[in-house]
Amino acid sequence: MTRDSKPVSWLLKGGRVIDPAWRIDAEMDVLLRDGRVAEIAPRNKVRGSADETFNARGLIVAPGFIDLHVHLREPGQSHKETIATATAAAAAGGFTSVCAMPNTSPVNDSPEITAWMQDPARGAVVNVFPVAAATLGSKGEQLTDFRALQRAGAVAVTDDGRPILSDEIMRDVLHAAAPLNLPVMQHAEDTRLSAGCSMNEGPTAFRLGLRGMSAESEAAIVDRDARLAQAAGAHLHVAHISTAATIKAVRRGRRNRAHVTCEITPHHFALTDENVGSYDTNCKMNPPLRSADDREALLIALADGSIDAIATDHAPHARHEKQVEFERAAFGVIGLETALGLAITKLQRERKIGLARIIELLSTNPARIAGLKERGSLARGSIADVTLFDPGARWTFHAEKSRSKSRNTPFDGWQLTGRVVATIVGGNFVYRLG
């Protein structure tokens, strides 16, 4: 089924609706009509009728997942991925919206590119919300036109992998973003200290003879950014936090009344730097996999609410960019199709983190962070973006079956619990299992 098919109304019947935005966790039926949630009511209490019924018995019915951090690779790097293939993978992973990083080629620093990425001709099957560059060419020198970018559809600004190091530029970015309520996303890495480094500093890096990135520099950038964000009254969103020190810095910033939110990737809560093993380039990402102590601190922060969102940092790379010497290999892994399975396997099963909290991390909070009104909830009148999943289904992820154009994942062959069964965007099924 595609989005072009004639609009039909759907009754999602007999599922367990979990909508953290309204603190709902109950068996309910949901009626979707005209791209909206038309009705949501206890079993058999929906009054309106639907063209079609979807049997959701045994499934969780959740507000559609929103990924705050993906690399779609278009324009310019379609040998790695296209917007069509990435969003197909997103749909299979239960994501109804993805926020696209600007490190495309050319960099998305203009309203034209921002609009191009959202053009229906790109063939996206889920919503694409561009995150535009904060500076021209992400060179960290001259600010982009935030207002024009926002008008063209950008939901945040960032220079992502080329973090803004200059205090002055970061201050200017935050001051320009604040009145527009535009979040500023920062990849917190002091690139002056990490040149030539390819993994986390620690015993594994020493053993492998690889230069290590220090864990402290990430937190130092967050401390500075939080201070500047507080002064500017801006919203700072810290991308893919990876260390114990960083979550402390985030908490410190909040105590000082800065508006700071943060996200974590599934690979950072599922793996540690020891997984690099014998130079596995599918375990090379930036920020790098960290120590077991870091992972432990982040799992605690996931449980206690300190971390706001799970974002995949989906970063496809072609085979020839990964099958090279470890130090030369590209940073990053794909992650859209494994996010839910890893969250349920690693957070719910192993750490007893509830499904409502997991949905909050995957939908409710990301919608708020990116300012996506009418999404991230199944309240009546919301846009009909819905993810249906079976929390108890065991399955094996096979990289070669991925819908992404790339195969760079450390989770190939992993047995996971929790599987997406259907994904609905604007009232239309964009993915159905099997």
Place this chain on the structure above:
Amino acid sequence: MKTKRRSLLDIESLATAEITALLRLARRMNPAKPRPLLRKKRVALLFYEASTRTRVSFEFAAKALAATTSVIYAEASSIEKGESLLDTGNTLRALGADLIVLRHPAAGAPHLMARHLDIPVINAGDGMHEHPSQALLDAFTILRHKRNLRGLRVVIVGDIYHSRVARSNVHLLSKFGAQVTLCGPVEMAPDIAATLAPRVRVTRHFEEALRGADVIMMLRVQKERLAGRQIKVGEYAAGYQLTSERLRLARRDALVMHPGPIIRGMELTAEVADGPQSVILEQVRNGVAVRMAILASALGVAR
């Protein structure tokens, strides 16, 4: 059963029995008495870094076993823009290479090649990671003078952080129960180095490390690296140069070793380098026999 052909990628993943077998085989190899074990075999020596002794040593070893050899020097620049490592490996394979000896500036390069190629790959030094044939020839040399490695007190001195020789030796010595002390200024011998293997400790005090030592392995110290870490050559020598006086702190029968190339007056004095306790040239000599064993074993023609 098919004859076992296997790569030698690092010491860390080897079992002690495999190491013992290689050392035993090396004792039966004599570069002066060629054995045609590798007749009609083609050995490619692929060097992405300058090397004299390791390259010549492998080349002589292969020739002493009657193999055909070819040395390929890859320009450092070709790594950035040229053919990929795997493509080069596949090309050599297609040309008929039966084995590749690889020296490469990137840690893990031999592992990558071995994963994707169906011929053995011998690591002749990969970045800061390992230099397994050096550790094997060092163990071979030590065992010419000491009954076994268990309980031996071995001091490794110098730039541990950058040294693949140190990493391989630490793994090998630790596996056999030696007590390894790593010694150098904090920039070169960081505390984390003690996590490499069991029974490894790190100290900054050379004199203390030397007391009671059975073996002293000096590493090459590069001037550029000292400069990069703002260490003056004189200061380094004052703290870590092996002199005759310092050598007296070690056991009287302590061996002085060095993987070369040595810089007299830098990490050790000429007097010590040429002194009776020095086995530096013997190490070089033993390298050929040990590499003969490595090649023969990798191609499954001797065990």
